[in-house]
Amino acid sequence: MFKALSLTDSGIKAARCHEAIAGKKVMARGAFSAVFDNGSTVHKLTLDKYAYMLGTDQVIGCSSRHFTQVLHNYGDVGEVDGEPVYLFECEKLEKLPKAGPLRALARRVCRQATTHASNHIRFHRQHEGLALAIQELSMDESLPETLQEGFADLHKFASNVEEGWGLDLHTANLMVRPSDSTLVISDPLADVKTRDALMIQRYKRNLH
Secondary structure (H helix, E strand, C coil), X not given: CCCCCCCCCHHHHHHCCCCCCCCCCEEEECCCEEEEEECCEEEEEECCHHHHHHHHCCCCCCCCCCECCEEEEEEEEEEECCEEEEEEEEECCEECCCCCHXXXXXXXXXXXXXXXXXXXXXXXXXXXXXXXXXXXXXXXCCCCHHHHHHHHHHHXXXXXXXXXXXXXXXXXXXXXXXXXXXXXXXXXXXXXXXXHHHHHHHHHXXXX
């Protein structure tokens, strides 16, 4: 999988000098992000503006308990090929258990998301189809009511940000809040516009 955030990029190396994460080891990696251990919390360095806005935007961000809770927003701390790098501190979550009710619920969410997305993008522009897929999840009575409300929040968010995102609901992005065993949706949207721009820039550099 293409890693939009490369730890060897000079812009990321510069961002890692920020006082909040300087000298700290990376505990987890994603296509767009690096996560640094901070004891009872974590710091997240990301190129994904949708993941950043979801947790930090005071107007359209998602406050549902089914999304990662941001504790401190450091904002824009650098750039990579003209794309901003964001840093924030958030709660520390745990991976899904390998079996049990939470794993089953997560798999059902992912399966339903894939089905709804496939159905809607056949008849709508991709952005509209994916937004409709999220809306379907918000009305899915087989899901817990609070989770439906969470997807309603996500649909509102997705409908109010510019195009350039993709739906990224898979079990690796569903986690657990250890304090109360709540299913938490981490990075449900992916910044495909930034990913594609960085992919082109790296391809061009490799030609020389």
